[in-house]
Amino acid sequence: MHAPTIVEVVAVERSTPIHTTVSFDYPAPALPGQFVMVWLPGVDEIPMSLSRTGVRKAMVARVRGDATAALCALQVGDRIGIRGPYGRPFAVTRRRNVAVGGGTGMAPLLPLVRHGPPGTHWDLIVGGATKAELLYLDWAAAAVSDEGLDVTLHTATEDGSAGTRGYPTAIVEALLAKGGIDEVFACGPELLMFGAFQSCERHDVPLQASMERFMKCGFGICDACALSGYLTCLDGPVFDRPALRLMQEFGHSQRNAAGLPQGI
Amino acid sequence: MHAPTIVEVVAVERSTPIHTTVSFDYPAPALPGQFVMVWLPGVDEIPMSLSRTGVRKAMVARVRGDATAALCALQVGDRIGIRGPYGRPFAVTRRRNVAVGGGTGMAPLLPLVRHGPPGTHWDLIVGGATKAELLYLDWAAAAVSDEGLDVTLHTATEDGSAGTRGYPTAIVEALLAKGGIDEVFACGPELLMFGAFQSCERHDVPLQASMERFMKCGFGICDACALSGYLTCLDGPVFDRPALRLMQEFGHSQRNAAGLPQGI
Amino acid sequence: MHTLPGDELPDELAGAVADPLLATTLGRLRLRNPIILASGFLGETGQSLVRCFAHGCGGVVTKSIGTLPRLGHANPTVVEVDGGLLNAIGLANPGMEHYRSELAAVRDAQVPGPIIGSIFGADPQEFSQLAKGMAAAGADALELNLSCPHVKGVGTEVGSDPRLVEQITAATTAAVSIPVFVKLSPNIADILPIAAAAVDGGAAGLTAINTVRGMAIDVRLRRPILSHGQGGLSGPAIRPVGVAAVFRIASHLQVPIMGVGGISCGADALEYLMAGAHAVQVGTALMDRGPLAFAHIATELRDFLRVEGFGKVSEVIGLAQGERP
């Protein structure tokens, strides 16, 4: 039923100075890469990736406008509406993977890395503007030691306050150039994903990227999320390299609520 | 779903000079005493008891007006609509039973006697105006010999051309007076059932009678079949003695399509 | 109140239908709970109305009664469709003269809630005559069913002409002293002018909505299923239509409204109440939930109010309208 289920916020965390994680209980099964439509009453209904995929679910946002501001201002006990989960999740089928995230793009990568098949090795690249803004870095570091995950952690900051100075795409390129990588998983700003796509094309490595487009229905009827013939909500948000290659709009344009193309 | 399922008539038999049996395949499970709503396109939709209750079902009618005339004029291959089965069926819980039917009232008694629990003894009373009009008499006779049912067959005709002259209620009274009867099942003209009811009251023997009232919905919303506070379609058509006792209208009045009471 | 054997409600349900949390008023009428039987359901006979009270309703609306007995349309008169029911009963009814005896039986039974007498006619005169008959028979209130064919137009109903609605309402309110509710049809470009016309005519309240015009065709028999062809759609399918109508009326007019159309559970009733209805009517839900639908819906409503911390049901009325200006 594509109608919002009303849930209460059970936890709100300032995950970084600019990122807020909101948790709620919503039993519908979900997989990493899937998203929900979040109704912020009186404000908007927006797509959000799930950063926790169990019965207790979570999402993480940074303030971009009204809706994300309302989301980041939620308090424990507040009621919001959730429908979904929607969309095609990430699918891990190979052993040595790179997961590259920028900003809130870390959201789906967290459950992806955590719930990947045993024996999977991850190079996890966390990108952000500054050291303080690197999302879920603490969790990632802890996961390696506590949960015994096979994760090699990389960081990239624009100001060089932690890890490589510059964009995380540089690390992707370096890893692929070195070789031995089976697949890349990307989520974050479109230019980050586009950079990762170009590296994967160059080195002929499979890629799955989680795209963002304006969404209204979330279940494939309204065309708001159209992306070069694909529907981001139904065929995506996770697309593989062959599909991304066909998208003239990838890295170049996206449509607003009117369906009018605009630059990325 | 209370919408007609279209079935094809698979057999039409003249069961007596005035009774026509129409068979059709309709898989919904049904019990003796239940009825279906039969849509005769362009004519009417009327309640009919089932005289066969397997996947292949049957009903038997005598011409009373337009709808029963259309039903009796059906040919093999004709399409009709069926919905249901509806209503409370007969329930056989005792060993020595009387089944008394008059005219088309034999319809539900046929599957009742045939599918009763093993070890049940039946005194089956078939009533009609003349010998030729005794419905399902051949079947009943054959059932005793071929199907090994424990049935004692009685007949009553108004003109005395077969069995007792007069109404079958006289046989009911005689059987109850003799004693040893655990329960009576009646279907037929209301005065027949009312007579059976009076005998059962007198001898304090349980009774189940299948009542007829005007029906529109068949599933308990329209009140067309109201019978002294009961709904014939939902609480009946089979009622037991305590309920019948509360019905001031039993044997006295019934309502037409307008809901206006009329004499029986 | 006399009940048939087996008709006593289980304690759990009996407690809910008479829970003080649900007690409310509808204009001058007092209701033990706001769940009312809709017109045309189980309302042709007095004893069936009594039984609805036994099954937990807070009030009943009778079948729509006209001056003379009417057989209505031939069967099929009802057919289930996706999300609802389509009917063309055709205003079948035993006529006012007989119906007085049915209502007498209800009065004698001392039912725990109001009897709202539904009437239909062709013009103000007929409505006012029927109103007197219903009032004399002991109805506590009236509901005017304006969904009969409109003589002037084709394909429209009496209830789509605001002038006629006002005249009929005025004639009826002048004829009786009991409160008069006007039942509105959704088959209209805008329900508000009709609602306003009824209020201008002196209506004590409004009922929204009647059935939505519809048709079902059997594709194997290649003909409409209902003998009348066209019918009226009820049930869950029309709930959004009814909620929108009640919301629109309540945001403009200050009269008690009975919300009706597709209410099957407590949450459905709440949608109407929060849209602005003071009470709700239940009809087609009897199809799936059976005669105990009233008690179950009342229980669900009571439980919701408790969990959400409301003190009485009237607190939720119009909540979805937000801040009123």
Place this chain on the structure above:
Amino acid sequence: MHTLPGDELPDELAGAVADPLLATTLGRLRLRNPIILASGFLGETGQSLVRCFAHGCGGVVTKSIGTLPRLGHANPTVVEVDGGLLNAIGLANPGMEHYRSELAAVRDAQVPGPIIGSIFGADPQEFSQLAKGMAAAGADALELNLSCPHVKGVGTEVGSDPRLVEQITAATTAAVSIPVFVKLSPNIADILPIAAAAVDGGAAGLTAINTVRGMAIDVRLRRPILSHGQGGLSGPAIRPVGVAAVFRIASHLQVPIMGVGGISCGADALEYLMAGAHAVQVGTALMDRGPLAFAHIATELRDFLRVEGFGKVSEVIGLAQGERP
């Protein structure tokens, strides 16, 4: 026609969508099958329209396009309800200037059926301007969406005023040489006078119906779910409403009709065809049946026609009307 990888229909479905049994005409338009995409579904971008053909439809109606880009209402703009969907997209569209490039992509793809350009405006002038734009962009026909708010009235639509409907239709048919269909709203006391007004204005055909006015309230948040409050109901819930409308129009007017509203399977399409529609449109069914809904419905329709011994789909048109006088 260019298709995305994985978009080729399985042979079984591919055979049905192009089966000669289903080939038909809609006035001057030729259709490989009578299953057409309804306006507002997957029609904002040219590439999505192309993909609908890949998924088996016989024709497409574009999203309703206005003169200027419109963002429409804020989310939530859609919510599922019992038996259907409620939406208040609010006529969001990229505007005619941009939309020409979308249609160019459809023309370039050489799709196997007509493109019907849907337009909406406030008055005859705006409609005729938009009509010229759509025709120049390569639309094979037009559909006039008259469901925008009516400036004169409150709560009504342009399409509820017969005079305005006739004027708009006349202005549009005068402006272009492609056939013009007028899409009718069910939110009206009687659809026939509006349909007749469109025909009087020169419409080549009619489309019935648009969505039915409705609202859903979330009782835990105590507010309407759609940001706009009120919305339009579509899906199975409104099928009887659409069938009744088509039946009524077809029994009085001799123009090709596209039937739309709640068609989810072959039998649903047949209801409309037998009521008198020449073709049908499918929208909300995409929600439950996905993008292959067209191909599945076409297959079910073809199979029914075969089993029932029809030679071509046009033979069933209007069958439920019975003997015409």
